[in-house]
Amino acid sequence: MIVVKMKQDTDDFFLKKYSREKIALLISGKASFIALCSLIVIFSFSAHNFFSLSNLTNILDLSAILLLTSTAMTFVLMLGSIDLSVEGIAGLTGIVGALMVKNFSNSNDYGLLSIIICILIGAIFGLLNGIVFTKLKIPSFMTTLGLGAVATGVGILVTRGYPVIITDQSIRGLALTKLLGGVIPLLFVIAITINLLIWFVSERTILGRHVIAIGGDEAIVKDLGIKIDLVKIIVFAISGAMFGLAGMLLVARLGAGDIKNSIGLLFDAVAASLIGGIAITGGIGKIPHAAIGAITLTILRNGMVLLGISPYIQQGVVGTIIILTVAVTIERKKIGVIK
């Protein structure tokens, strides 16, 4: 009895009477969609160029790579972990990929094969992340920070820090091709296909259900005898592979492989996942929300530009939105202690 009373008391410490949980429950799953729709309406009325076909194409094109990284980030966040190595891995694979296709630095010409190599390199780093994280029991935050730095270091080492300019038309074509009469960018099609694929994995396969279960309550899942380490390693390998692909697609868009290509990917990927309504504590959220988050963030940036808002304050606006989103969606009861 005393124990129960004490438990209630401690719960009361972390919960307030008006319970943000109730608000979160009301709009959970719908918050990101509501935000996206209202943003579209607001910008359509305030920025006169916003609601046009060319701007729509523009938005889809800009959101493609973010969609890819935020899908991977969301999958990791659903575990309750985080992957900070996106900038390192994408930077490294961008350079390696650029060196493998037709470029100004050497005489290689492996064409689209380079994409597979990039995905493999990303997967190897992701695998390394997963193994160090689960076997050495270092929090994923530190593991991926450290291995991300290693990947960046290898990327700098490969070209001594110089960018590699590519001339390969098949790779450039990935970013320049627009389907359906120049409306839907190919990059976006690739990204949304992978997003749906990961959605299928998370909803319809054993691996996916285990991921959600681990994010929900790891201690119980452990007692049930599920191979937690294996699930985590696979998820980190998948996210690494997707970061690797994102690195090569960045090269396709920018026309050069450079370690600095990937700067800013991390902030955006985490922001898009959180705006999409993924709880940082794991177990909440669905993969398509990452797509909604990525498109919302892109529309936010695009609309702010069309409205003529200074680019300097845009990062501040996004930062504020991250804090507010998490404040609404986080499950305080589950994490108990806020670190």
Next chain:
Amino acid sequence: MKKIQFKKSNIDLTKLLPLVAVITLFTFFSLRNSQFLGLYNIGNILDFANTYFIAGIGLTFVILIGSIDLSIGAMISLDTIIFIIMINALGFWAYPIIIVIGIALGLFNGVVLMRLKIPSFIVTLGSSGIFMSLALIFSGAGPIGLVPKQLHTLSFLTARIGPFTVNHLLGLILFIVFQIIQNKTVFGKTVYAVGHSEVTTKLSGLPIMRTKLISFTISGLCTALASIVIVSIMLSAAPSTGPPYMLLIIATVVVGGTSLSGGIGGVYNTLLGSLLLSMLRNGMNVIGINIYYQQIIYGAIIIAAVSLTLDRSKIKIVK
């Protein structure tokens, strides 16, 4: 049983490891190249260590309570820019102003954490965006240099007596002050208690939120002081100044033996960590290791250090 014994020996090793590493590196580099012990080179090592140590003190307290401050990079950008603008306009008045601003930025993080009750990771990730925006607005997205007539306001900080400068004296004073705060005050004891077990500390009736607020405020203050040191060396500031410091400041704290899970380590460890990283960086150059390998070595060392210093008996689930 075997596992438990392994952990015990591991913790003993943890306490000695950073000191042993500092001494080993020092001996190794001195033997490989006598120039390593030259006065000018010692000054270089101290300059580098000093900046990271001062910024690291604040982060040490934040990490001791089990939180993290990811906004230090953006804070350095904002602080250095405001500092140089203020020096150009007001001269010596810039010093008190930048200290107040540093405290305000740290307080902002702490208050958001306290009022919204969300993880420090998110708070500081979000606030780093806000600080970076402010830095871009104030600087116009470009570098700002010191006007020559205000040079005397900063030059005394880098005046050399042997290998030492006034900056190093600032580092030493901060070390003594925060060592006392950490070991002799109620606040310092509470920091360790919160790091060890927040729930127990709360049930004991100690002011948890106030402790967190003060920790984040100290982080803001120390970042401002580190910004003064950075500006005194570089004599300019830009929005891109801060972010490269972020990873290395976390590394400084962690490599010294302060555990990311909270409650273990302290200011003394951060001092060792800063000396270790600075000697490593300087020594690798002195004995001629290719600069392109350095980022890789840093990344590997962070992981190695965390795997040695992490107290795994305390956290059952590693996220």
